Amino acid sequence: MARLTINGKSQAFDVDPNTPLLWVLREQVGLTGTKYGCGVALCGACTVHVDGAPMRSCVVPVSAVEGKKITTIEGLAVNGRLTKVQQAWLDNDVPQCGYCQSGMIMAVTALLDKSPKPTDAQIDAAITNICRCGTFQQVREAIHAAARA
Amino acid sequence: MLESPKLTRRSFLISSAAVGGGLALGLNIPFGGPGVVRAADGSPEITAWVVIRPDDTVVVRIARSEMGQGTLTGLAQLVAEELECDWSKVITEYPTPGTNVARKRVWGDYGTGGSRGIRTSQDYVRKGGAAARMMLVQAAADGWKVPASECVAANSTITHKPSGRKTSYGKVAEAAAKLEVPKDVPLKDPKDWKIIGKPVKRLDTVDKLTGKQVYGADVKLPGMLNAAIKDCPIFGGKVKSFDPAKAAGMPGVKKVLQIENAIAVVADTWWHAKTALDAVNIEWDGGANEKVSSASIAEMLTEGLSAEQAFVHNQAGDSKAAIDGAAKKVEAVYVYPFQNHACMEPMNATAIYTADSCKVWVGTQNGEAALAAAAEASGLPVAKCDVEKLLLGGGFGRRGFTDYVRQAVLIAKEMPGTPVKLLWSREEDMLHGKYHPIMQAKLTGGLDAAGNLTGLEIRLSGQSILASARPEALDKGKDPFSFQGFWPTGEHSLEYTIPNIKIDHAMRNTHVPPGFWRGVNINQNAIFLECFMDELALAAGKDALEFRRALMSKNPKSLAVLNAVADKGGWGKPAAPGVHRGLAHFRAFGSYVAACAEVSVKDGNKVKVHRIVAATDTGYAVNPAQIERQIAGSFVYGLSAMFAQECTVKDGRIEQENFHSYNSMRIAQMPKVESIVMPSGGFWGGVGEPTICVAAPAVLNAIFAATGKRFRSFPLKNHGIEWV
Incomplete structure (x- = not known):
């Protein structure tokens, strides 16, 4: 048990x-x-x-x-209210197939909790999730957008 | 790429007979007056593509599959454009393949591959939207007793111009649904498009952000059991023996069974099934294929490079004489490996079988092929089977095949009445791919004294996808798709004008099953040709851009994309210190594509791809924002393949079992991609695949510029190249 x-x-x-x-x-x-x-x-x-x-x-x-x-x-979303990471993902139209995005969003959320304004180098070090559709460019833009939000 | 529907002849005959015999239209009809077909919630269908609900919600039917490429949103844009509906009220649904068959394929082809999702259905889906608009307008006009010509539709509202009266689509939908579908349906002039060509947001994003989106792997049905499977890892091999005793007694296990050449365990949870499967002691009989290795396959392909017999697909002039008489001769051999699709979501399907029905839930690129597979495996007529299509966690060509659907149905058949979900482990997915075909190429070019290319020969040697996957599509034994990008004319045409040319293919098939892949044969063909063009330019003492331009004067669209990337990429201008550039161009799936890459190389082997400027002329561009995402995404797939991915064969089986030995790009390696979407109009080119093929050669040419090293076999990891 x-x-x-x-x-x-x-x-x-x-x-x-x-x-x-x-x-x-x-x-x-x-x-x-x-x-x-x-x-x-x-x-x-x-x-x-x-x-x-x-x-x-x-x-x-x-x-x-x-x-x-x-x-x-x-x-993450409480009463349907998206978190700033989820909102940035929506605003930047990040997901393609979307299958890896739950994990991506969780990893990014944890990164922003620790480093609210991450540099590209910090993103590169912390986000090692695989995405086969290839959404990385939008992921990076959305991380910076969420950090600004 | 993926070809036409794969309903087998047998299932076609069965389904045609069923339709001819007056089969009821399944879930439709029961609620309404004669002629009105209704959606599951009772809302009327205006045309097969459009259902309008009383609250003005517009349901657009989507036949093709969404796997991330954005086709669902693009197709909805096409319908909405002609329908003149309020885009904010558009939702989508997939009609089931079984309904399509029952309704004489009213939604046409379900196959989604070959970058054809939009370009081969744009005409009839737009007409579906336009016809519905005409019917809605007519219904409103009838209600007002005015001529339809006095009414206009916009934003889901119909206005009677002379009187200013207005009504909404939802209000007239019932009346419209009773009207005859018009036969003469004019389409808008592209210059009047309001939704097509706009970078609207995808329709299918929110649920992917909250965990709500259901993929095939997430299907839950009452009483459902879960299955794990191991197919004989040696392709074509069999189960010699297996001992189910230990697994049968493990927690949650319901059944241990042999399905054709595979062993499966069915349990309450997948974790229990997988754990028990690992405890089954299986002996495989690989037969003669146990002796096959990467080395034996390479030997066979190398022989093909100089074999007498080959299928010729592009020939003009006398290439041999031109090369023999050339002032300078250049020759190179390139080698391209097997590669797995490695979709993020491993293959899976859920099936329920009873004596008179079989239903499958699956993420598939070809719903009708999945339906045919369900019928074949269950032994039931197509009319008693159906498939619920789900969003795919990546497809890339792999999910056009139906091997896992067959397995799921065969397992479900052993437990009638109980739904069973079959999920492959990542290891099973790696060992049982439909691999990117293995190919070698020998390229020979002749230059005259002025450095002009006077003769070119390309001998391909390697696998044919069609010979394995769709032999009926071969052209007298020849596989035209092996020549993607090398065709004399057509959507995969060679865009260089070379007076003496011969491109042929010594078909060398192996026991490793090949499959359609993102781009497929353009990936290696573009590397072969576009790296060799740089080798020729170097030998000719010419600039790589000028050398290409000189051969492209008859192909202005190709020249335009090449010029666009050269211009924006800064070709001919100084780059940042340590940064070097490379170019590539190709024609594929009807589109014209080019790239200019910037790389730097440290310590002789650490390659950083900084930036790629990419251009595509897709003719019409339905959603430029999604096209940009497809370009960047295709580069992730294509560069992962070029730097890191190879499936090798030992003792008849694939050696790579997970991402530790089959790596894929991470965000740190992602170059900045600057896309130039430059639709010139007048044609419909593909989007999801064409650009994939220019990233690798542009990067390889840039690596050469940086290091003077010309890599001709892949992936680059085999040369000690580190991708940083």
Whole structure:
């Protein structure tokens, strides 16, 4: 049994403690906004926040996050009000297929929490998510737009 | 690129028979008067492309698939333009492929590939919008008992000009739906377009920002089970034996089964299924293919470079005599590898099978092909099957194939009445791609004493996609698509005028299945030709731009895009210290494209791509903002391929299993892309793919300018090049 606090709600799950957080989110909680891309923490599509820090949930066993505050893409907008990162994404028409964008937005949100006005070098170092459609140019513009907002 | 629909002959016969026999129109009809077809919510269909709700919401039907390329928004713009509707009230929906078949393919082709989404349906979708507008205007005029010619439509409002009376589309939709669809439907002059050509925002963004968007991998159905699968990693191989005992007893596992040459585990969750699948001890029998390696394939292709027999596709003059008699002869061999699509969303499909129905939920580039696959795998007639299309987490050609749909249906068939979602692991996705075809090329050019190119020969040697994926489309054995960008005329034409030329293809197919890919054969063909053009210019002692210009005088559209990138890119002017430039040009999918790249190289091997100026003439540009995004995106895909990506073969199987050995560009490596969208009008060229092919040769030519090194085999990582 694992007790997790997800998007402010505490829930208990009867799962093997080694189950990756990603699959508990997707298959037990039903939050499918967090995506499976590679399963080995290389692509970033599964990025969530654990106590505010970005983590690739596909390699985090649930046992490691018990008692910690987990935020997923579904937990960003409160009452339908987009965060400034989401709004910048909308204004800049960032997503193409969109599959990697949950992870991208989570990684960027964590970056801006730490560095509210990131330089391009800070963006390059912090954002290592893969996007196969190739939205990077718009991602960079939207990060700067969100930082200005 | 991807060719026409893949409904098999068998399923076509079945579906035609069903339609001819008076098959009911599925979900439509039941609510209304005769002739009115209704959407699921009861709103009337005006034409097949347009449903209008009482609250003035305009539902535009989209037959082609959205996979990120923006086609859904572009197609809606085309319909909305002629419909004269309020753009802010437009939403879209996908009619199911089964409904299309039942309605005698009223929405036409569902295939989405080859950069054809807009350009091959623009005519009939615009007419669908225009006809609906005419019917709405007529209905309003009838209500007012005035001639339709006195009424005008704009922004979803119809106005009777003489009296100033107004009504809305929502109010007259019911009456309009009862009218005959007009046959003579004139379209607007492009100069009057108000929505086409505008950089409107995509219609499908918000849900992608909040986690709400449902992809195939996210489908949830009551009672659904989940499946993981391992197909024989040696293409063409079989299951020799497997021991299900351990897996069968693991948590959540419902079934361990063999599906053709694959082993699948069905469980309550995918994580349980995957974990149990890893515990199944499987022995594979790869047969003779176990002996195939990258080296044995390369040997076969190299032989093809000098083989007697080859398919000729572009020939003029006497290239041999011209080259033999040339003042200077230049020769080079280029090598291009297998590559996986690596869509971010691994392949998946969800199916439910019963004795008399089969339904599939899937992100697919070809809904009708998925339908045909469901029918074939279930053994049911097409009329008893259907497919719910979902947004694709990347397609790039991979999701035009239906291998995973077949697997999902075969698994579901083993558990009738229970929906089963099959999701491939990334490893399965890497091992069972439809790979970018492997190709070598020998290029030989002859220059006269003045440095003019008098003869060119290109011998391609390698795989044909059509021979494997659509053999019926071969032209007497020849695959014209191997020659993309080298055609004598047509949408993939060679744009240089060379008096003596011969371009041929020694087809060398392997057991590794090839597939359509973003750009596909333009990717390597542009590298071959455009790097070789720089090699020729160097040998001729000429500037790379001037050398190209001299061969392009008969092709002003090509010259225009080349000049545009040279001008904006600063060709011939000093670059920043340490920065070097390279050019490339090509014609593909009907569009004219060019790029000017700027790179610097540190320590002899650390390559930084700073900036690429790109131009495209797509004829008409439906949404310039989305075209800019496709250009930049295509460069990410194309440069990832050129710097980092190769699938190698050992013991008959692909060696790369995840992104650690099959890398992809990150934001730090992204150059600044400056796009010049320069539609010259009068034709409809492709958008999603054409530009992909100019990034790599422009960068390679710039690397040569920086280092004096000419790389002729790919990816560059094999040469110790570090992409920074």
